[in-house]
Amino acid sequence: xxxxxxxxxxxxxxxxxxxxxxxxxxxxxxxxxxxxxxxxxxxxxxxxxxxxxxxxxxxxxxxxxxxxxxxxxxxxxxxxxxxxxxxxxxxxxxxxxxxxxxxxxxxxxxxxxxxxxxxxxxxxxxxxxxxxxxxxxxxxxxxxxxxxxxxxxxxxxxxxxxxxxxxxxxxxxxxxxxxxxxxxxxxxxxxxxxxxxxxxxxxxxxxxxxxxxxxxxxxxxxxxxxxxxxxxxxxxxxxxxxxxxxxxxxxxxxxxxxxxxxxxxxxxxxxxxxxxxxxxxxxxxxxxxxxxxxxxxxxxxxxxxxxxxxxxxxxxxxxxxxxxxxxxxxxxxxxxxxxxxxxxxxxxxx
Amino acid sequence: xxxxxxxxxxxxxxxxxxxxxxxxxxxxxxxxxxxxxxxxxxxxxxxxxxxxxxxxxxxxxxxxxxxxxxxxxxxxxxxxxxxxxxxxxxxxxxxxxxxxxxxxxxxxxxxxxxxxxxxxxxxxxxxxxxxxxxxxxxxxxxxxxxxxxxxxxxxxxxxxxxxxxxxxxxxxxxxxxxxxxxxxxxxxxxxxxxxxxxxxxxxxxxxxxxxxxxxxxxxxxxxxxxxxxxxxxxxxxxxxxxxxxxxxxxxxxxxxxxxxxxxxxxxxxxxxxxxxxx
Numbered sequence: 001x002x003x004x005x006x007x008x009x010x011x012x013x014x015x016x017x018x019x020x021x022x023x024x025x026x027x028x029x030x031x032x033x034x035x036x037x038x039x040x041x042x043x044x045x046x047x048x049x050x051x052x053x054x055x056x057x058x059x060x061x062x063x064x065x066x067x068x069x070x071x072x073x074x075x076x077x078x079x080x081x082x083x084x085x086x087x088x089x090x091x092x093x094x095x096x097x098x099x100x101x102x103x104x105x106x107x108x109x110x111x112x113x114x115x116x117x118x119x120x121x122x123x124x125x126x127x128x129x130x131x132x133x134x135x136x137x138x139x140x141x142x143x144x145x146x147x148x149x150x151x152x153x154x155x156x157x158x159x160x161x162x163x164x165x166x167x168x169x170x171x172x173x174x175x176x177x178x179x180x181x182x183x184x185x186x187x188x189x190x191x192x193x194x195x196x197x198x199x200x201x202x203x204x205x206x207x208x209x210x211x212x213x214x215x216x217x218x219x220x221x222x223x224x225x226x227x228x229x230x231x232x233x234x235x236x237x238x239x240x241x242x243x244x245x246x247x248x249x250x251x252x253x254x255x256x257x258x259x260x261x262x263x264x265x266x267x268x269x270x271x272x273x274x275x276x277x278x279x280x281x282x283x284x285x286x287x288x289x290x291x292x293x294x295x296x297x298x299x300x301x302x303x304x305x306x307x308x309x310x311x312x313x314x315x316x317x318x319x320x321x322x323x324x325x326x327x328x329x330x331x332x333x334x335x336x337x338x339x340x341x342x343x344x345x346x347x348x349x350x
Numbered sequence: 351x352x353x354x355x356x357x358x359x360x361x362x363x364x365x366x367x368x369x370x371x372x373x374x375x376x377x378x379x380x381x382x383x384x385x386x387x388x389x390x391x392x393x394x395x396x397x398x399x400x401x402x403x404x405x406x407x408x409x410x411x412x413x414x415x416x417x418x419x420x421x422x423x424x425x426x427x428x429x430x431x432x433x434x435x436x437x438x439x440x441x442x443x444x445x446x447x448x449x450x451x452x453x454x455x456x457x458x459x460x461x462x463x464x465x466x467x468x469x470x471x472x473x474x475x476x477x478x479x480x481x482x483x484x485x486x487x488x489x490x491x492x493x494x495x496x497x498x499x500x501x502x503x504x505x506x507x508x509x510x511x512x513x514x515x516x517x518x519x520x521x522x523x524x525x526x527x528x529x530x531x532x533x534x535x536x537x538x539x540x541x542x543x544x545x546x547x548x549x550x551x552x553x554x555x556x557x558x559x560x561x562x563x564x565x566x567x568x569x570x571x572x573x574x575x576x577x578x579x580x581x582x583x584x585x586x587x588x589x590x591x592x593x594x595x596x597x598x599x600x601x602x603x604x605x606x607x608x609x610x611x612x613x614x615x616x617x618x619x620x621x622x623x624x625x626x627x628x
Contacts, residue, residue, distance in 0.1 A: 063549040064520075179413075208412035208576065213620040235549060238579075238622030265624050279554035280624065281583035284607075288561075289583070291554030295519050349624050 024051035025229040026075065026197055031089035033067075033074050035299075036082070042299040043087065045070050046253045049327070052197065052229040057220075059244030059261065060233045061276075065296050067253040068233050072199050075231065076116050077106035094196065111142035115190035117183070119202040124186055125174040131158070131185045132170035138192040157188040162218055180211035187218065194226060201233040216243055237280060241265055249273050252297055252307040255327055259334035266348040269336035271312045274346040306339065314344050365439065367537055367570050368401040373423055373433035375416075393419040395594035396433070401587075403537065404568040408585030408602060410578055412617070416594035417574045421540045424572065425457050426450065438537060455485050458531035460524070462543035467527055468515040474501075475511035478530040485534050500529040503566075504559060521552030528559065532567075540572045545580060557584055578621050582606040590614045 033045035045067040052058045062068040073079050075091055077098060091098045093113055101109070110116075118124050126134060135157055136150035145153065151170070158166035161184040174182060183203060190198060200219065204212040220243060223230055234240050240247060240261070247264040249257040249272065257270040268274045275292040294311040297303060303310050309320035325339045338344075374396055380389035394416045401407045409417045422428045424435050426442055435442040442453055458481075461467050468477050478500050479493035488496070498508045504525040515523060524544065531539050541560070545553045561584065563569060575581050581588060585602040590613070598611040609615045 063551060209578070209620040209622075210412065210616060212622070216622070236622065237550070237624050241624040242622045276550060277624070279550040281579045283623065286583060289554035289558055291558060292551035293555075295521075 023053075025054045025056075025094060026052040026231070027090070027092040028071075028075065029090045029092075031071065031074060031091065032087040033070050033079065033084060034087045035084045037300065039300055041085070041087070044253050044299045045074065047327075048089070048250070048253075048255050050248050050255065050258060052231060054196070054229055055223065055227045056246070057223065057230040057232055057244050059240035059247040060231060060250065061235070061237065061240050061247055061264075062250035063235055063276075063296060065252075065298075066250040068250050069201055071250070072116070072201050072231060072233050076110060076114060076199060077101065078110075078116075108142075111138060112193045113195055114197045114199065115193070115195040116199040116201065117186045117190050117203045119205045125182060127174055130171050130173055131177070131188075134185075135170075135189050135192055138189055142193050153192070154188075157192055158185070160191070160222070161185070161188045162214075163188075178211075180207055180215060183207065183211075183215055184218065187215075187222070191222065191226070195228060197229045197231065198223075199231045199233070202235070203232075204239060205234065205236065212239070219243065237265070237276060249276075252302060253299060254307060254337060255335075256308065256337045257335065258327070259331075263331070263334050267331075267334075268346050268348050269330050269334055269341050270308075270338050271314045271340075271344070271346065272308050274348070275311070277349055278347070306337070314340055314346075316340065366400040367403040367438060368424070368572070369434075369436040370400070370420075370424065371398050371434045371436075373397045373420065373435065374431050375419055375423055375428065376431055392594050394423060394430075397591075397594075397596055398433075399589050399596065399599060401538070401570050401572060403570055404564065405587070406564065406571040406573050406585045408581035408588040409572060409574045409591060410576065410581045410588060410617075411591035412576060414593075415591040417591050418542055419594075420591070421459070421542050421572060421574050424538075425459055425540055426453070427459075451485070455534045456537045457540065458534070458536040458538075459540045459542060460527050460531050460544040462547050468523060468530075470515055473512055473514060474526060477515060478526055479533060481530065481533040496533065497529075500532055503532060503563065504529045519552075520548055521556060524548060524552075524556050525559065528556075528563070532563070532569075535567070536569065538570045538572065540574065542574045543576070544573075546575060546577060553580070560584065578606070578618060579623070590617065 029049045031045060031048040032043055034041040034043050048071055060068045074086060086099055132154040135154035139145040139150040139153055155166050155170050158170055163169050163184055204215050232243055244261045247261050248255050251272045257273050278290040292311050305321040305323055306325050309315040319339055325337045327335050327337045329335050330341045373394055375394040376390045376392045378387040379391045382388045397420055411417045423430050430443055437456055445453055475494045475497040479497040482488050482493045497511055501508050501510055506525050545556050573584050582602050588602045588605045589596045590598045592613050598614045609618055
């Protein structure tokens with residue numbers, strides 16, 4: 001794949017659009033997203049900050065309703081326009097501020113620099129068009145490729161994502177592909193313009209484990225070749241531990257912990273992360289699963305103090321229910337939003 | 351964990367609660383212009399297994415492996431082409447209308463999506479006591495009394511009885527579905543991906559609830575799931591399905607730690623495990 005190789009050079013070598021201090025590919029800082037409700041604007045993502053470097057995979061972990069998908073849609077500029085708004089913060093890609101860009105500017109960024117894959121490929125693929133046409137459309141729209149060049153590239157891309165007999169399959173319709181093969185087609189479309197950043201929102205959740213393994217290996221291999229940054233959004237701790245360099249754990253709209261993957265799973269510093277790990281069946285034995293009591297609060301009935309304190313068995317009255325914790329660096333490169341982080345001992349994976 | 355289950359629930363009789371023999375089901379996947387079958391798919395292919403009272407058999411496999419169809423055949427929601435299902439000494443597959451009615455008391459099902467299996471226009475008390483309408487002579491007041499007991503059993507507040515299913519979270523709805531499944535004191539509950547749609551923290555509490563109920567009531571579970579780690583955790587024995595057939599059966603821990611078949615090994619190898627990394 002010579003083209004893919006060239007893409008990797010462009011992405012990793014030039015470090016083109018400068019301007020940012022950290023040199024990170026994506027910098028999200030103090031992001032707040034609000035949705036319109038009958039009771040006014042509800043803040044569903046609050047003070048979310050993280051960075052992704054070139055060639056790095058950041059895992060965004062959380063249960064449903066924690067704000068992880070909204071965060072990724074905000075980065076893509078895909079939030080529903082009237083019912084939602086970015087209330088604060090900045091999203092910089094390669095030093096360029098994305099917040100406040102017009103729809104046409106954003107659409108340019110989306111095809112070229114950032115692309116996204118979702119959980120259900122069938123709803124993102126148009127059943128009425130051959131897969132080759134759908135890949136070509138991206139190349140013609142964003143790269144001004146000719147019809148024949150786009151088609152050639154479509155075959156290359158299908159080959160790159162491991163679709164057997166790509167030259168023939170390029171003329172097939174989506175429904176003739178299996179679930180795993182459809183997700184490969186989606187990945188081919190997402191990679192068509194050699195994006196610097198790929199956002200993958202639960203891309204393997206609907207797939208069988210053996211197919212999931214193939215897709216994860218494909219993504220990891222492509223990333224290595226193309227030097228993309230990847231934001232991998234999932235609720236699956238096993239998946240995230242395999243694919244991510246660093247992990248961000250979200251709870252009730254906030255980042256509660258952020259560190260290297262090993263640190264998060266072996267030495268968690270936030271009781272929510274500890275609780276999530278205790279929900280996983282152990283490798284050996286049948287220790288009773290502890291779970292996490294209670295429910296994730298909605299954005300309009302957040303508890304005072306720490307948002308996790310009503311469900312936290314480490315919580316201390318007069319402390320955790322009073323003071324909202326900030327996201328502090330408690331160990332080198334390890335951030336947690338817990339007032340007791342320095343006082344309590346938490347259990348990771350053993 | 352398995353010890354207390356055995357001690358409490360092991361029945362005096364050695365006869366297994368459920369005996370499945372050569373169960374087979376084909377579906378017509380294509381018909382010719384005259385409506386005659388042209389292509390058939392063997393969804394369940396000569397499946398045999400046994401399940402003891404008070405125990406859990408995990409049925410694992412990928413999509414299309416036939417595990418859900420097997421569950422439906424056992425509950426006789428669909429008719430098998432061949433084979434027998436014997437529950438508590440009675441042949442489910444040969445049961446006539448009246449006998450089937452009785453057998454239906456003994457088998458309950460819990461599905462993946464609790465919302466679609468709970469009538470949204472009924473209050474919770476009516477939803478979970480609904481099986482009693484058809485299988486008992488109880489009036490609405492008595493049924494509601496039983497509903498209150500059932501809510502206790504699944505760890506929900508009795509006040510939930512007068513509310514509607516949509517007012518509950520996914521995990522609470524699954525508790526309602528379990529309460530309803532328990533209404534007639536079944537001997538077997540078929541859990542078809544019953545915890546698959548839930549967040550991990552909720553999943554853990556539902557699994558724990560199922561384990562507690564088994565200990566208290568001695569109910570057996572046929573636990574159908576694609577999640578191998580969960581299946582190993584809840585099951586005493588495991589059957590691995592592929593292409594409609596069982597490829598490996600055995601003690602849950604043994605299958606997990608020492609799979610004998612290539613397919614089981616490949617399946618286990620694909621499970622992303624947190625502890626495996628590094």
